[in-house]
Amino acid sequence: MDKLLIIDDSAVQIEFLRSILKEDYEITACQTAEDGLRAAKEGNFSLILLDVVMPGTDGFTVLRELKETELTRHVPVIMLTSLADVQYEERGLVLGAVDYVAKPFSPVIIKARVHAHVQLYRYQMEFKKQATIDELTGVANRRHYEQMSAARWGEAIRFNLPLSICMFDIDKFKVYNDTYGHPAGDHVISSVAKTVSAHFQRATDLFARYGGEEFVAVFIGNDAQSAFDHMKAVRQAVEDLHIPCTSGISPWVTISAGGVSVLPKSEDRYETFLKISDTMLYDAKRFGRNMVVWSNERGEQWREK
Secondary structure (H helix, E strand, C coil): CCEEEEECCCHHHHHHHHHHHCCCCEEEEECCHHHHHHHHHHCCCCEEEEECCCCCCCHHHHHHHHHHCCCCCCCCEEEEECCCCHHHHHHHHHHCCCEEEECCCCHHHHHHHHHHHHHHHHHHHHHHHHHHECCCCCCECHHHHHHHHHHHHHHHHHHCCCEEEEEEEECCHHHHHHHHCHHHHHHHHHHHHHHHHCCCCCCCCEEEEEECCEEEEEEECCCHHHHHHHHHHHHHHHHCCCCECCCCCCCECCEEEEEEEECCCCCCCHHHHHHHHHHHHHHHHHCCCCCEEEEECCCCEEECC
């Protein structure tokens, strides 16, 4: 069932909308702009119904914030208002609303408009998914990673949050392919991707296939120590799959990972820290593979074994 978010300071208006839409959608309602923005960023909504006139922060300000945030940028927003002036409607549409409905409105009309925009959103998301997903693994592809990593970097700067970049690959994968064949190799890549992706399920997490047997993860909010600990658990989860391997490193398929955590500033460049992450991966291989090597922005280093 699709999820809708209602942001309206009127409890009466919320209950009226809920009575119209509750049979077809899962409804979340907030009565302040601040609660609404928080819910929008934490949820996975197919549409937002947003009141224009609210005490404190008005709907236009909320809409601008939604459209400037990567997590909510593509969610359709219908503005609800008693302001019938065309200039207000124009303002809402210019800011990115998909529709503008004046109060009082007909239940039949609001239901039809919500349905139309939810269906369009589904279609757009499915098309986007097909263009951004790696066919073999089902995780994000290189193209999507390159688009989204820049967005994650910008969000970390904007909200003053630490960001971690991790590169990892499957140990001695060429040996595995030569020994067991390419179909078995594809199965290993797919299995590893599925296992690792289960550890990156937050809305702000980005996990992608970088190329071949190599992957990249970008995640926000962890300091270097907790990011290092998280990736150790990921590495162990892959080894615990117990996929037989004759690489000489372990009886099982394993991965090596390198990463860096940084509190980015506007003058910093993402590519600088991506290179550091790649260097940490090289060190993990140099030190014997099947391990995680991590760094922070000051060059301090953690090594698993």
